[in-house]
Amino acid sequence: QVKMVETGGGLAQAGGSLRLSCAASGRTFNYYPMGWLRQSPGNACEFAAAITWSGSSTFYGNAVKGRFTISRDNTRNAMDLQMNSLKPEDTANYYCAADPDGDYTKSDDWRFWGQGTQVTVSS
Secondary structure, eight states, X not given: OOEEEEEOOEEEETTOOEEEEEEEESSOOTTXXXXXXXXXXXXXXXXXXXXXXXXXXXXXXXXXXXXXXXXEETTTTEEEEEEOSOOGGGOEEEEEEEEESSOTTSGGGEEEEOOOEEEEEEO
């Protein structure tokens, strides 16, 4: 059974930092892209970041570019998201995902998902 578990969410002040982690089990994603998407109440799921299987290339949504950094460790079947300079608009439930089938910026194209971890940024 494939399982992806996010950790590291919580409360941060604007301008602060948080680091999210995603641990996968039941299947290796070493040869698949992985990514982070987020969703806040009343809004559509939004692409945040993605990383190729080797980690050699990364991609970011415009809202987080320059502030968030995605990384992965294939020896642990895991992925992280370092979030700096947080803003209240970063408040959302953050999901790790793997194996996009097509356009990685589209949430519907990701095949495997975690349950999400809540990030709340206060002003």
